[in-house]
Amino acid sequence: MIKYITLSLIVFTQLFSSLNHEYYVGLTEIKFNPEKERLEIITRLFYDDFENVLKARYGNELVLKPSEQSKNVEDFIQMYFDKKISITTDGQTQKLTYLGFKFDEDRINIYLKITDIQNFTSLAIQNLLLTDVIEKQKNIVHCFKLKQKESVLLTRFDSEALLKFN
Amino acid sequence: MIKQNLLLLLGLLVSFNFYAQEQPEKQEGHTNQNKFRQLYQEFATPNQYRTASGAPGPAYYQNTADYKMDIRLDENTKEIFGQETITYTNNSPNELEYLWVQLDQNIRKKDSPAKEKDGSGFSPVLRPGSIVSEYMDQPFDGGFNIEEVSKDGNSLSYSINQTMMRVEMDKNLKPGENFTFYIKWNYKINDRMNGGGRSGYENFEEEDNALFIAAQFFPRMAVYNDVEGWQNYQFWGSGEWALPFGDYEVNITVPADHIVEATGELQNRKKVYSKTMMQRYEKAKNTFDKPVLIVTEEEAIENEKSKTNKTKTWSYKADMVRDFAFTSSRKYIVDMMNVKVGQKNVMAVSVYPKEGNPLWEEWSTLAVAQTLETYSKHTFDYPYHKAVSVHGKGIGMEYPMICFNFGRPNEDGTYSDQTRYRMIGVIIHEVGHNYFPMIVNSDERQWGWMDEGLNSFVQFLTEQEMGEKYPELLNENNVYPSRRGFPFRIVDYMKGDQGFIAPIMTNPEQIYQLGNNAYGKPATALNILRETVMGPEKFDYAFRTFSQRWMFKHPTPEDFFRSMEDASAVDLDWFWRGWFYTTDYVDIGIEDVKTYKLTDKITEDAKEYLARFGITDPENNPRLEGLVYVVPTDSEEAKSLAPSEDNLENSQNLKTFLMDNFTAEERNKLKELPKYFYEITFNKPGGLVMPVIVEYTYEDGSKELKKYPVQVWRKNDNQISKTIGSQKKITNIQLDPNLETADIDVSNNSWPREQNKSEFEEFENQKN
Numbered sequence: 001m002i003k004y005i006t007l008s009l010i011v012f013t014q015l016f017s018s019l020n021h022e023y024y025v026g027l028t029e030i031k032f033n034p035e036k037e038r039l040e041i042i043t044r045l046f047y048d049d050f051e052n053v054l055k056a057r058y059g060n061e062l063v064l065k066p067s068e069q070s071k072n073v074e075d076f077i078q079m080y081f082d083k084k085i086s087i088t089t090d091g092q093t094q095k096l097t098y099l100g101f102k103f104d105e106d107r108i109n110i111y112l113k114i115t116d117i118q119n120f121t122s123l124a125i126q127n128l129l130l131t132d133v134i135e136k137q138k139n140i141v142h143c144f145k146l147k148q149k150e151s152v153l154l155t156r157f158d159s160e161a162l163l164k165f166n
Numbered sequence: 167m168i169k170q171n172l173l174l175l176l177g178l179l180v181s182f183n184f185y186a187q188e189q190p191e192k193q194e195g196h197t198n199q200n201k202f203r204q205l206y207q208e209f210a211t212p213n214q215y216r217t218a219s220g221a222p223g224p225a226y227y228q229n230t231a232d233y234k235m236d237i238r239l240d241e242n243t244k245e246i247f248g249q250e251t252i253t254y255t256n257n258s259p260n261e262l263e264y265l266w267v268q269l270d271q272n273i274r275k276k277d278s279p280a281k282e283k284d285g286s287g288f289s290p291v292l293r294p295g296s297i298v299s300e301y302m303d304q305p306f307d308g309g310f311n312i313e314e315v316s317k318d319g320n321s322l323s324y325s326i327n328q329t330m331m332r333v334e335m336d337k338n339l340k341p342g343e344n345f346t347f348y349i350k351w352n353y354k355i356n357d358r359m360n361g362g363g364r365s366g367y368e369n370f371e372e373e374d375n376a377l378f379i380a381a382q383f384f385p386r387m388a389v390y391n392d393v394e395g396w397q398n399y400q401f402w403g404s405g406e407w408a409l410p411f412g413d414y415e416v417n418i419t420v421p422a423d424h425i426v427e428a429t430g431e432l433q434n435r436k437k438v439y440s441k442t443m444m445q446r447y448e449k450a451k452n453t454f455d456k457p458v459l460i461v462t463e464e465e466a467i468e469n470e471k472s473k474t475n476k477t478k479t480w481s482y483k484a485d486m487v488r489d490f491a492f493t494s495s496r497k498y499i500v501d502m503m504n505v506k507v508g509q510k511n512v513m514a515v516s517v518y519p520k521e522g523n524p525l526w527e528e529w530s531t532l533a534v535a536q537t538l539e540t541y542s543k544h545t546f547d548y549p550y551h552k553a554v555s556v557h558g559k560g561i562g563m564e565y566p567m568i569c570f571n572f573g574r575p576n577e578d579g580t581y582s583d584q585t586r587y588r589m590i591g592v593i594i595h596e597v598g599h600n601y602f603p604m605i606v607n608s609d610e611r612q613w614g615w616m617d618e619g620l621n622s623f624v625q626f627l628t629e630q631e632m633g634e635k636y637p638e639l640l641n642e643n644n645v646y647p648s649r650r651g652f653p654f655r656i657v658d659y660m661k662g663d664q665g666f667i668a669p670i671m672t673n674p675e676q677i678y679q680l681g682n683n684a685y686g687k688p689a690t691a692l693n694i695l696r697e698t699v700m701g702p703e704k705f706d707y708a709f710r711t712f713s714q715r716w717m718f719k720h721p722t723p724e725d726f727f728r729s730m731e732d733a734s735a736v737d738l739d740w741f742w743r744g745w746f747y748t749t750d751y752v753d754i755g756i757e758d759v760k761t762y763k764l765t766d767k768i769t770e771d772a773k774e775y776l777a778r779f780g781i782t783d784p785e786n787n788p789r790l791e792g793l794v795y796v797v798p799t800d801s802e803e804a805k806s807l808a809p810s811e812d813n814l815e816n817s818q819n820l821k822t823f824l825m826d827n828f829t830a831e832e833r834n835k836l837k838e839l840p841k842y843f844y845e846i847t848f849n850k851p852g853g854l855v856m857p858v859i860v861e862y863t864y865e866d867g868s869k870e871l872k873k874y875p876v877q878v879w880r881k882n883d884n885q886i887s888k889t890i891g892s893q894k895k896i897t898n899i900q901l902d903p904n905l906e907t908a909d910i911d912v913s914n915n916s917w918p919r920e921q922n923k924s925e926f927e928e929f930e931n932q933k934n
Binding site: 049 | 583
């Protein structure tokens with residue numbers, strides 16, 4: 001925990017350091033839904049950054065804009081998320097099911113779920129989204145289990161975290 | 167008789183809350199913790215310098231610092247050599263024993279404590295490059311090398327403490343006197359692409375060229391005033407500047423093929439501009455619709471290839487500025503366009519290398535022009551003769567008349583919508599800083615939000631106007647997608663981990679998330695204040711009043727808070743306290759909705775209620791004759807006590823009262839008796855008090871928007887109820903329907919509650 005506090009302090013001061021800096025941040029929210037026994041995941045990224053990354057990996061002709069999207073873009077998004085996000089609960093590697101995406105102003109929201117989760121006391125996440133192209137990318141993760149909330153900030157070089165829950 | 171009974175009941179109702187609670191025998195007392203209490207304890211006491219109205223007082227003063235400087239840029243060794251003559255005038259009523267001069271470059275000294283101001287830890291994975299730069303590289307040895315401090319050729323003794331230099335005078339500087347002295351210095355310019363910074367150079371190795379941004383490049387006088395004495399809080403990197411106004415004469419000597427832009431009016435344009443440039447400049451003076459190129463891209467590319475040993479001196483003069491900055495390179499393209507501001511013309515200027523195109527030639531100068539128009543409307547007419555936007559990769563940084571802004575297209579010249587939005591946003595922001603803090607000259611070292619927050623707020627207004635003026639900018643968006651200002655955009659920050667949030671009223675060095683704290687939150691707070699609390703008309707008048715009162719002066723936060731109240735008659739202590747002095751957030755919810763019918767028959771609740779006042783046999787108490795009771799519509803009691811749908815049928819007492827106390831004519835003028843009575847209970851899990859904005863939807867689909875003033879919370883900070891009588895059934899109640907309050911949890915904002923789905927479930931449903 002102390003390590004993360006130090007890290008986010010440095011990250012935040014460097015990020016803004018009182019100038020109006022360009023910045024690269026993604027937000028992933030994981031919410032435990034006990035009634036449906038699943039984790040509901042929403043990842044929010046700047047869509048132009050995301051498009052650039054997908055282009056770099058899967059070809060320049062790929063388009064991901066509110067006005068226009070390549071036909072098979074969902075396959076690539078799914079492939080990419082399988083590679084860059086992994087989640088285990090109580091030591092068990094979980095399978096992410098991709099549901100779809102939605103544009104929200106300058107952002108794209110990607111919806112995923114992990115089913116068959118009755119309970120968990122620890123959740124390990126690796127999040128490397130966009131870091132393969134944007135070295136400065138920071139990924140904030142919020143994880144909610146009932147009233148408890150745990151947050152971490154992950155980067156290319158510090159991409160994993162273990163969150164403990166009651 | 168009946169009237170008296172009603173009065174009695176009314177009296178009972180008022181005291182109900184007081185008697186209803188069971189009280190332990192002895193309770194602890196407490197101090198005033200009410201959210202609406204006055205801000206006397208937080209605010210400085212008004213005085214002759216700063217009045218309770220928020221305006222400067224009769225004894226207000228400010229000292230001035232005038233500079234005459236000769237600067238030489240050596241592009242080969244990447245050094246700046248300078249000498250300056252400073253005339254410092256003491257307008258204070260106090261004798262000054264010494265002067266403080268700021269040496270901001272010293273933050274780059276090898277052994278600068280600022281480099282160790284943050285804690286550090288090891289990440290389990292390290293980049294080889296970062297190991298080398300952190301532990302093996304020779305550190306960059308920057309900082310001022312002070313060669314001489316003297317007066318009339320006699321050296322003055324001085325003492326340097328980190329970024330502050332105390333200069334001793336031969337005698338005390340008396341009120342009204344001035345002191346002229348001389349400083350000679352040099353320093354190594356930092357590579358700002360390696361290690362960052364607000365100024366420095368960006369190298370283009372393959373063509374052996376650089377873009378130089380020179381700022382904080384000279385020893386600058388500190389501010390002496392009535393609130394800080396000498397403002398000599400060290401420069402640690404986050405808190406920016408506190409600077410006095412003065413007049414500047416600056417000669418800048420650079421390689422002869424460089425193009426320079428700087429604070430101030432160019433004195434020898436004919437000498438440093440070519441004939442062609444002069445002709446185009448004259449044309450730009452008469453062009454108000456689109457930028458005129460003074461140096462074209464082709465000419466700049468040609469110029470990049472030259473390399474001369476000769477030098478040229480550019481001479482600038484600036485009056486009433488608080489700082490000076492310049493840029494120099496042979497790579498520069500220049501365009502200009504005149505803008506009408508009030509009665510005069512202001513030249514909007516952009517300076518950029520070919521790497522900024524085509525984005526910069528398309529939008530930079532138009533963004534400068536829009537800024538001048540919108541800001542002048544909301545504050546005062548821009549007083550300087552020009553505003554310059556310079557391309558500076560990765561930064562946004564402001565100085566009087568000139569600023570440095572990011573936004574570089576890809577190498578093939580393509581760029582995304584976001585790159586363009588961010589570039590226009592940063593240009594508006596940095597040009598906007600001319601108003602705050604270059605002219606409304608707040609102390610940035612102490613309060614980051616005073617310039618950043620006010621400026622980000624007017625930036626938001628400007629972006630929205632720019633979106634209206636240039637619809638082609640919007641693409642898929644309905645409005646300009648401002649990053650800061652919209653209430654919903656600040657929600658993630660305000661609901662975040664309290665361990666990493668500080669009140670706005672915190673020094674920048676101790677703030678977490680400076681961008682959200684000093685830019686986003688105050689900008690959003692002011693937007694909410696304007697749209698939801700005060701209304702644009704009252705807000706705009708007060709905001710202009712503050713700006714004009716403190717134009718070319720040094721305001722404090724209290725001067726702002728007080729002026730906004732003083733000019734509008736809107737009491738805002740609660741708003742400043744909540745939004746600026748705490749980390750509380752808005753969360754208001756609908757806790758319960760009850761429906762009632764009227765009846766003449768006493769209910770169980772009423773019996774219980776009256777018993778508390780000692781009335782044990784109400785049915786036979788003549789004083790209670792003729793009263794009307796309310797019964798919950800969905801209760802068992804309602805079936806027998808209020809069988810009819812019509813409230814008047816259920817209450818003969820009300821009917822009798824109407825017949826006995828009103829003439830037929832008067833009865834006709836009355837509103838119809840409501841068919842439905844509702845009691846809605848609002849709760850407030852969040853700490854901030856806000857007006858309660860409610861949209862009622864009726865069974866016929868019609869909607870009614872009600873705004874209960876924030877004062878509803880003044881006697882109960884946790885929950886309040888409101889009754890409503892209506893002819894139509896309410897089918898839906900929605901709190902804050904237009905998301906204008908930055909409510910961090912909207913899952914409790916509607917009734918009936920079941921209709922609320924999480925964002926995730928909503929998406930899932932749409933998909934299926």
